[in-house]
Amino acid sequence: MRLAGVFLLMGAAACAQTGPPQPEFPGELKRFLELTDAQAQAIQKLNADSDELAVRKAQRASQVQGEIVEVSAPDPIEVSAIGMRYVELEVIRRELRDELVRMRAKVLELLTPAQRARQQALEEAMNLHLAALQAQYTGVLAPPAETPNPFYGPSPAYPNLFRSYVEKVPGGSGSGSCSGYYGTGTVAGTLRR
Numbered sequence: 001m002r003l004a005g006v007f008l009l010m011g012a013a014a015c016a017q018t019g020p021p022q023p024e025f026p027g028e029l030k031r032f033l034e035l036t037d038a039q040a041q042a043i044q045k046l047n048a049d050s051d052e053l054a055v056r057k058a059q060r061a062s063q064v065q066g067e068i069v070e071v072s073a074p075d076p077i078e079v080s081a082i083g084m085r086y087v088e089l090e091v092i093r094r095e096l097r098d099e100l101v102r103m104r105a106k107v108l109e110l111l112t113p114a115q116r117a118r119q120q121a122l123e124e125a126m127n128l129h130l131a132a133l134q135a136q137y138t139g140v141l142a143p144p145a146e147t148p149n150p151f152y153g154p155s156p157a158y159p160n161l162f163r164s165y166v167e168k169v170p171g172g173s174g175s176g177s178c179s180g181y182y183g184t185g186t187v188a189g190t191l192r193r
Contacts, residue, residue: 032122033115043107050103054096061092 025040035043064085071081111119135141 033111033118035115039110042110046103046106050099053099057092057096061089064088064092 025035025044029035030040068082068085071078071085108116108119132141136143
């Protein structure tokens with residue numbers, strides 16, 4: 001029994017020194033940018049360091065919010081004490097914003113010129129993402145043949161899935177109205193079957 005306790009403590013100490021295991025670098029992104037293993041590891045390290053700072057800042061922000069509640073309880077309220085804490089929250093927010101900018105700059109420094117060109121293509125695609133979704137919704141663009149469904153595997157893609165579902169409900173009016181929490185209306189009744 002004591003031996004098991006010793007191994008448990010040794011394992012906990014090892015985890016505390018190395019931190020939680022890092023998730024694997026996204027494979028599709030690694031392939032698209034043609035990153036080397038060293039680049040992917042360096043990017044993960046930069047993200048882990050940034051995340052660690054963000055956790056510390058979030059903990060402090062939570063403490064400051066608790067202090068604001070305590071300081072605003074007495075009557076009369078000490079305005080300068082509350083103001084100082086709100087200023088600290090704003091400083092924390094700006095520090096986190098600046099850290100994200102620094103981290104992203106360091107990540108971009110790791111990329112070769114060819115990888116930067118591919119990264120720029122990703123940025124352009126991201127800027128067009130909302131417009132493409134809106135075009136699908138309005139019928140300007142056709143939806144892809146199939147979209148992956150993380151819960152049930154591939155499923156047909158509809159630009160307006162809810163409307164398509166409600167219109168196909170047997171015996172339904174197409175309104176999708178429900179009564180009660182689990183309701184007996186067209187959508188809820190069909191979902192329970």
